[in-house]
Structures are given as C-alpha cells and as structure tokens.
Amino acid sequence: MQLTAKQRTRVDWFLTILRVAALVLIGAGLVAFVAQVVDSNNPFARWANPDAINLTGRQFRDLVVAGLAQGAMYGLIALGYSMVYGVLGFINFAHGEVFMIGAVTGAITSSKLAEAGAWEDNFVLCLLLVVVLSMVVCTITAVIMERVAYRPLRGKPRLIPLITSIGVSFFLQNFILVLLGPGTKTYPRMPEWLTEKRTFLEIQGTRLLVLAAAAVAMVGLWYLVERTKTGKAMRAVAEDAEIASLMGIDVNRVIVKTFAVGGAMAGVAGILWGLLFNSVLHTAGFLPGIKAFSAAVVGGIGNLGGSMAGGLTIGVAESLGPLVILEPLGVSGPSQLRDAVAFSVLIIVLLVRPSGIFGERLPSEERT
C-alpha cells in the first residue's frame, strides 16, 4: 500500500480525534478552574462542580513549587535513562532501582550521623557527605550493572538488554529487601530552619534546597557533556560508535562512564527524595523510575535538557493537574489521580509530538 504525504488513513483520523479530545478536556478543566476562581457562583462554575475547592493564590503557588521540586528530581533520574539510551539505544529499566539505592543509602547514613549527633549540629556538612556517599554507591551499582548484565549482551537485539534490565530491576529490589528487611527506612528530622515555611518568598526551605541541588547537578552534567573531552567522546559514541572508535575513542570506557554519570545523578535524586518525603522503601524506585522514564520521553529521549524539561513538566502537571483540571470538572478525590495525570501527560505529548518536546530527528538518522 502506498501512501502519499497528503493521504490520511483512519489511524490519522483516530489520532486527530484523540488529540482534540485530550485538548478539549484540558481546556474545559482550565476554563472551569478559572471560572470558579473568579466567582464560584457563576453559572459555568456551578455547572461543572458546585463544590469545588477554590485554591487561593498561595496554595496555587505552593503546588507549583512542590511540583517543580519533585519534577527536578524526576529530571535528574530521567538523565540516566536518556544518556544510556543515547549511547546504547535501549531503556535501562533498572535505573529506578539505582535511584532507590541512593535514597536508601542516604537514609542509612543520615540516621547514623543523627545517632552520632552530627546531623543536627552540622547539617550542611552532613548533607554534603550523605550526597557524596549516595553518588558513590549509585555510581558503583550502575557500573557493576553494566559490566555484569549489559556488556555480555552488547550487539544483541535491543529487546534482550531491555528485558534483562527488568530482571536487574527485580534483582536489585529484592537484594535490598533481603539486605535491609521490608521496613521503611526513615531519614532523621530535618532542622527547623529548613522545614519552616517563611524563608524565601514564603517557599518551604526543603523545596528550595531540592531545586538548588538539582540545578547544581544539572549544570555540572552540562559542563561535563558539553565542555570536556569525555563529554565530546560520549556524544560521539552516542551518534556513531563505530566512527567514534576510529577516532581512537575506547567505546567501552565511554559506555562505563555514561552509566557512572547516570548513576551519580540518580544518587543525587535519591537524596532529594529523602529530603522531600523523609522515608524510603525497597519498592520506592519503581514509580519515580517510570515517571522519570516518561519525563525522558516527554522531553525527547537522548536530549539532556529535554529530560530536565520533561521532568519539570510531569512534576508540575501531577501536582497541579488534579486540582486545576480534574476537580473543577467534578472528578471526586482528584488527588488520588496524580499518577494518572503524570502518565496522561506522556500520552498527550506523544499524541501531539511523537519525538518529545525537544526531540530532534536528523533526516539521515536511522534507528532500528
């Protein structure tokens, strides 16, 4: 069957209908939200959901900041998915577990530090130490994972390392379960000056810290990838490994470094999770991992800036979406649906822009 550019198939029509339906739903929710905020007695607001909670300006802003903080965390995890995909062309589903190991490492070390009394006396130094330790543990985990699970599968069809990564994911989860038991690992209390609300622009200090830490990690990564010889080699291998090897680049070492850097970013994200939620389970890597993977796809997989943008998009969407779009439409218990909102963002972005927000596809590029 031959299709010219202008012919539309039934699938195209179906997709168009889906796109329009998604956008209409979002639009209606937003209009209802605005209507209710402007005047909760106007007819449109009453029609949609007469009992809607009207968000105050401050609540709205807090939701945005909370979403950004969590989104920055997703973004850091997403970088690991994106980098490995760029270099090896498969999705490493065990990356969420690397993040979980970072969070667990943070919980254990910070508890020990708190027992010794150092956590409260010297919080900043302790936090730095915890972050570095978590990065080291995650880096080692990621490198071992590459060596043991993925290198033997190099050159095999991509489905094989993909399935393997799911196996590695289960292995790591259960390894932590056996090692540390099924209980929740908690972080010690954060100092009050951090958790107090009225610091800068009345934003909670923890969220500011999370955003700042993510920004520092992102800048560091950007420098590594864009400005160093190692980064240049990584980008070269990502584009054409064979030609990169002809330049004298040791492709295996570059791949190991890619896993290491992705692991380090997951380590930072693990500590941010600890700061935001204060506790971690051996299964904690799954959902953030899948959301981060969605973030990488939303941003355009393989594109590092896109991963961060995708993370922030998903974070803000799942934070705001339930109360700004679902609640005004009369959905009951909308906050239970935040995960559904996060994945809806993925579906909607893929419907409108299949290569992601920043995804670029060069005309001569062929991925099979």
Added chain:
Amino acid sequence: MSPDVPATNTPASDQPASPRAEPVLELRGVNTHYGAVHILKDVDLAIYSGELVCLLGGNASGKSTTLRTILGLVTPTTGDVVLEGQVVTHQPTRERVALGVTMVPENRRLFKRLTVRENLDLGAYLRTDSDQIAADMEQIFELFPRVKERINQKSGTLSGGEQQMVAIGRALMANPRVLLMDEPSMGLAPALVQQNFELIQQIHEAGLTVFMVEQNANMALSIADRGWVLQTGRVVLDDTAENLLAHPDLQASYLGTAEQ
C-alpha cells in the same frame, strides 16, 4: 597474483617506492570471515611511504572488509596486518590509530549533532601535543577556507561538499602516516566527485600516503600511482595505474566475468 598481465615498460615515476624501504602498511596473506562466509582470500598488499594507491572492485568484492581488517574492526582468521613494521593483527583499533592509520569513511559519517570544530577535535582525540594540534587545524583552514567559515555550525547542517572537507579534515587531524579513503566518489554530485579527487591528489602531493578504495576505476586510476583489483575477495590484478587502465580484464572483472 596476476601472471597473465603483459609486461610493459612503465615510466619510473609509476614504480612503487624503493623496494628496500619498509612498507607503511602491509597485509600478509590475510583471510577474513564473517561467520562462515569467507570474505577475503589470501590478500597481500603493501603500501609504501608517499604513495597514492587504490583498491578497485565491484560490489561485495571485499573492499570495505579490507579496510575494516586494516583498522581492526574485524580480525582476520589468518594472516597479519603490519603497520610501520609492527604486527597489529590483534591490537584494538585505537592502538592502530595511535600508530598512524586513519580513515575517511564512506558517505563521510560526520558526527552530525556536533559542531565542525568538535568533529575536528575528535579527529585529534589521541593526540596530546596541543600546540601542534592547533597548528594542524590552521593548516586545514588553509586547505579548506570553507571549513573555517562553518567552524561553529553543527556539521549536519553543512552541504555535501563541505561535509566531505570536514571528513577529510577530521582524518588529517589525527596526523596520520597513511590515510584510508573508503569510496570517496560515493554519495556526491558529479562536480563534487571531481573536486574530491583533486583534494585527494592535493593531500597526496603534500606528502601523505593515501590508500583509496573505489568502485569508479577510471576516476581512481587517473590520480593513483598503482592499484589492485579485488574480485570476490581475491586480488586478481596488481599493476601500475597506467597498465590497469589499459588492461582488457579491468572492466570485465567488474562485471564478474574475468577469469584468472
């Protein structure tokens, strides 16, 4: 190899460099397999310093495999690859690049998302003499002023001819002892093919040893000193460019009808 080639008088300039000199690059009785498929059969080649030589052959004759064997992208089953007198048959690619062999790949294969400068930098990846690298880059700008104009552009945005210049420049940045060219006439407009061969000649005249793999025999032989013809993995002709051009079997061997 080709005992039926009539002996003719050839001008001295077409002779290989003095036989006493050690070849820069040598293949000794190389056999290469892909799985069970026998690709290269007892290939012997020797390239001497300062030569411009070509390996001719039709599709699937083993030309690309020869280059891949030289570069270590495949390992021969038997036989040796010798670079500057050193046997490198089991050395990884980067060791061979460090010894001075580099390739301009077929269809250029630039890193399209990287800038022109980054492409050139990657060519010099193994070098540490930063002063000399900068000087070499200046030389490439002299050779190709267009490359300098485009230096901060993503190389994927360049025209085909410009990309060819960057591809050659990238290879030259490795400061090679011998430059391999894989199908320099492929994927370019006819006018650019002509320009490309002039570039190769220019580089060669500047003193570089060039080993070119090509389907377009007339083009290649018009600038080469001597050449080989490869047919289904076996070297069937080995002579000076002039004799090869005049050889009755040359065209036939492309069609796969030449018998040894």
